[in-house]
Amino acid sequence: MKTPIDPIAGIRSGDRHTIQSIWTDLFPAVRKWVKDCGGTEDDAKDVFQDALMVIYDKSGSPGFQLTSKFSTYFLGICRNLVGNLFQKRYRRDVTLSEDLKSIAEEPIDYVAKDRKKLMDNARKQLGQDCQQVLDLFFQGISMVEIAAKLGFASEGYAKRRKHQCKERLVDLVRSQPGFEELLYN
Amino acid sequence: MDHKDHIDDYIAGNLAPDQLQVFEEAMAQDPELRKEVNLQRQIFDHFRDAGRQRLLSVIDEVTKENSIGKKESTQPPPNRFRWLKWFGLSVFLIAATWFIWRPSAVQEEYVPSKQEGVFPPPPVPRETPEEEPPAETNELRANVEEKPPMEEGLLAAVDPRDFAVNPSMESLMTGMRGDEVDIELTSPTFSESGFKSKKGRTTISFAGIATGLINDGLILQIFSNRDINRPLQTYPIEITETLEDKATFGSTFQLKLKPGLYYFSILTASDEAEVYIGKFKIDQP
Numbered sequence: 001m002k003t004p005i006d007p008i009a010g011i012r013s014g015d016r017h018t019i020q021s022i023w024t025d026l027f028p029a030v031r032k033w034v035k036d037c038g039g040t041e042d043d044a045k046d047v048f049q050d051a052l053m054v055i056y057d058k059s060g061s062p063g064f065q066l067t068s069k070f071s072t073y074f075l076g077i078c079r080n081l082v083g084n085l086f087q088k089r090y091r092r093d094v095t096l097s098e099d100l101k102s103i104a105e106e107p108i109d110y111v112a113k114d115r116k117k118l119m120d121n122a123r124k125q126l127g128q129d130c131q132q133v134l135d136l137f138f139q140g141i142s143m144v145e146i147a148a149k150l151g152f153a154s155e156g157y158a159k160r161r162k163h164q165c166k167e168r169l170v171d172l173v174r175s176q177p178g179f180e181e182l183l184y185n
Numbered sequence: 186m187d188h189k190d191h192i193d194d195y196i197a198g199n200l201a202p203d204q205l206q207v208f209e210e211a212m213a214q215d216p217e218l219r220k221e222v223n224l225q226r227q228i229f230d231h232f233r234d235a236g237r238q239r240l241l242s243v244i245d246e247v248t249k250e251n252s253i254g255k256k257e258s259t260q261p262p263p264n265r266f267r268w269l270k271w272f273g274l275s276v277f278l279i280a281a282t283w284f285i286w287r288p289s290a291v292q293e294e295y296v297p298s299k300q301e302g303v304f305p306p307p308p309v310p311r312e313t314p315e316e317e318p319p320a321e322t323n324e325l326r327a328n329v330e331e332k333p334p335m336e337e338g339l340l341a342a343v344d345p346r347d348f349a350v351n352p353s354m355e356s357l358m359t360g361m362r363g364d365e366v367d368i369e370l371t372s373p374t375f376s377e378s379g380f381k382s383k384k385g386r387t388t389i390s391f392a393g394i395a396t397g398l399i400n401d402g403l404i405l406q407i408f409s410n411r412d413i414n415r416p417l418q419t420y421p422i423e424i425t426e427t428l429e430d431k432a433t434f435g436s437t438f439q440l441k442l443k444p445g446l447y448y449f450s451i452l453t454a455s456d457e458a459e460v461y462i463g464k465f466k467i468d469q470p
Contacts, residue, residue: 014239019247037353062198086353119231138232
């Protein structure tokens, strides 16, 4: 296996090398399952992507701990996704038309768009190092790892830096025009 | 304690149960704290979403890079149909070759030593039918033509993929359990020998006992072994008798299906919930 030692951290940080390694090592198995079920190459890619997103979300939950080999865990998720995909597809057109109906009926959330823009602006005004600290922190990476990745002297310093950066970010968010309407309503 | 120091842990779900209780009580009493938690939660969500977007774009790039040169994309696995295409082409070529060379083949059969002392006539080209071949030639041709034509034998060959099991449906069959309705099917029972068809029609009864709520009957859907997304045929199944929560059902259909393996699904008519998945086989005539 060429997969790095900690692929979960690689997924959390969107590390390209990690994703490429997972693709090389594990995608052929996913493709085989999907094709055995009558699916296409694109179906296999969707399953691969969804599995990574599942891991991204799960690994951000408190108490998440990988208890098996990464490949076993990843392929287990893929197997479930393949089963769900074909079960859903088997349930025919109803699913598709209902999905489309819900999309068609879904209103465009302009408030959410403006809120996102406000957050992006505040984030951009942070210094580069603060952005790095907060990116890692919000990805759920531990303070020890953040200290190691960013070359900080200690976990304690990483904590203090994170605290300062977050205070700064909150202040920047508060200073954006329209903040009260968008975030306190 | 300063509750603001615990906002991160609260949002990330890292507070111990006793700390959580204290924090939630504080939030209930302090509207400013509630506002702060709300703001920081939105910031947290935004960064988490940004992380998801970043990961998605990396996956997309990796997927695209690794797909360069592979043009399979949205098409089903190509070798499935390539085989059929070549098979069809081969059959056509064999049939065409036989058809074109048939007259000369007959004449060559005419030559052998049975014709003692008779010099065989020159081959008659197909384009000159006015020259009648000798009577023996006609007899021989009749004999040849009475034999089953070569291409018929080939064309009648059945595609083995029509009998292949579909892993997806097989897994659904084993895991199928109705939530409210339980089906005990008495017919059809799957047999490797399969059903026999007469004049292209196969008579099959779908019958059994349903336990649970059957308000307005059952529906039968039949699928080919290759396309489990679209039913080939849909029929209502008649409820013959109801006693408390049990109902017997049964309907017989004359199905116009070619030989092959088929899957069927029984659904409740009221909400189209699948309650049974099975299969049957139709043999070659």
